[in-house]
Amino acid sequence: MDLKTLIPQKLKEKFPTVDFEVSDYRDELTIKFDKKYIVEVCKFLKSDSELEFSLCSDITAIDWATRKNRFTVVYNIFSMKHNFRLRLKADVDEGDCKIDSVSSVWRAANWQERETYDMYGIKFNNHPDLRRMYMPEEFEYHPLRKDFPLMGIPGSLPLPKK
């Protein structure tokens, strides 16, 4: 059976209570669901012997700059068995800016979640080492949010004297 129909079917069988939004754009499958179930869905996708999504390519977030559900955390995963790419999405609101960490499922997610935290300020629960990745430790802002200016905030990063 075609993977594009097999995956949503298997997910609906295993998690009947969860509401999955499936979309297909330019030959790529995207599945969106509530952020509470992220760890269980990822565990299932990795360990299922028919699917085997063993490679976590990329984790990032999108800032929509809207009042409700400001961020969307995006997971791009890859199955080496079928050479198939899948995208998972979960909405995160600005007020409750937390989501569970999947670094227990794929160890590659560790640094990618740290980078998402550094750039957007989304905290990951149960992450082994949540620190800033690129900006210095003392930096107070999150650069990739839409309200942070491109040229930065003057005085936020110190410079040595001449």
Next chain:
Amino acid sequence: MDQLENQVHPKILEALLNARNDYTLDDALENEMVLNMGPQHPATHGVLRLLLRLDGERIIGCVPDLGYLHRGYEKMAENMSYYEYIPHTDRLDYISPMANNVAWVLAVEKLAGIEAPKRAQYIRMMIAELARIASHLVAIGSFAMDVGALTIFLWTLREREKILDIWDILCGARFTNSYTRIGGVANDAQPEALAKAKWFIDQFEPNLAEVEQLINTNRIFIERVDGVGAISKEDAIDLGFCGPNLRACGVEFDLRRNVPYLCYNEIDFKIPTYTEGDCLARYFLRLDECRESAKIIKQVLEKMPQGPVHADMPKKVLPQKDEVYTKMEELIHDFMIVNFGINPPVGEIYHAIEGSKGELGFYLVSKGDGKPWKCKIRSPSFNNIQALPKLVIGHLISDVVAIIGSIDPIMGEADK
């Protein structure tokens, strides 16, 4: 200035002390030492900072610190059009700049639904493989230099200068050349460039054999790198290792074969793999990949079709400069595309190519206007460095240099 003097901030020191490791020594010394392999050090791999926790000379904990070259690429991408971003992608993996150009342009073409003509795709394949050879030459050279064999570096750089000459004829810049365009390449490949590429491939194999002859059977080199930094197959996939490092662990995974892009399914080439997963295997793998790339370029040069190098979509592809100066519609299209962008439809894509370090991917979200709403660069070096703590634990300090050299990280793309 206080916060500048205190170089080791408490949070990172805490992370170093908590770094989980299953390594214990039988006769551990009473004190441990924290060593800072600072952002500026002689191993020519850029500004990577490592904090090492040492017991004598053995490493029992390691925490890399990135961000010394963080230039804000993703934020800048949200503020400029897709065409304006092409020179920025050059500077990502700055040793193989053409490959990054190809990756970006393929991602934007997938988003906008443009298909480049055949000749442009073959030219892109040729330059991507030349970029791979250039990158592996530097990797082999600096790896050998880090271990102590200085001559190799000069010889491989001499070969690389010939590739830079080819690029110079092709597009005018020997380095950081923004040669690809959305819908094709900037200009057609001149016959001199193709002839020089053919000449280069013909004399490349004997020169590479000469380089190999120096160190392949050298006892000091082999003892220095054999068995150092070994990693198993499952660990490698789980930690996100990619590229030649993954293939040296026994996983036969190459995006050119598994998820073909451009015209790689019409070319015949092998995917070399080794099973040991240590520094020596990675070194041999890069040599084999250079030879495979030379084979690919030879076939590409034979099979290259004649034809245009720009796609025929006037509203999305920039017209040629001489037509802009003389014809009306081309002038209007040029104005609209430069000022307002190509306006791909609302949606998102993720497209990755097999760069010389691994899977280089772009995740683009478009809201329908000329600038991307979000651009994420999936850089292979970032994920390769993530596996570094696992590789160095238990080895000596001098092995760290060899391991970093064999992983071949480029901080320009790891730090974005």
Next chain:
Amino acid sequence: MGLEAYLKDNGFFTTKIDAIIAWARKSSVWPMPMGISCCAIEMMAVGDPKYDIARFGSEVMRFTPRQCDLMIVAGTVTYKMAPVVRKIYDQMPEPKWVIAMGACTSSGGMYRSYSVVQGIDQFLPVDVYLAGCPPRPDNLLHALMKIQDKIGKTKASEFPNIPLNKIDINLPELNVIQKN
């Protein structure tokens, strides 16, 4: 600190000594390659057999600042990296010169963003600015020749005689963790 500074204090004919010492200094400029990003690759290319820098006297590119007199800052300097560059500059012994190689070090280059220092002359005194992104190796050799001209015109009166105990030396600190 320097033969000619000592001679100047004790009064003597210094013009010929100036010329000889300036000639010796400019013929053996040892660069300290502060290679940060893409310009560092062109700096490596200057060292390779095609554009040989050794024939200009820069036989060795020492990566330790204590033995160099010219710092070539090659690559984008970010706010996080700036204190490191300044520290290395402070560790170099006098007399020292700085080449700002490429557009990123001269003025921030093509990166007008929140984390890139818009020109290293905000925290370092620069002698020669080099344009290009990256500048060709021939350009870097031209800059080196300009530095050599500048060194060739130096006089003893420019270098003060600072006794050793008055110079501020920065030593990095080693952290030792006590297990018991």
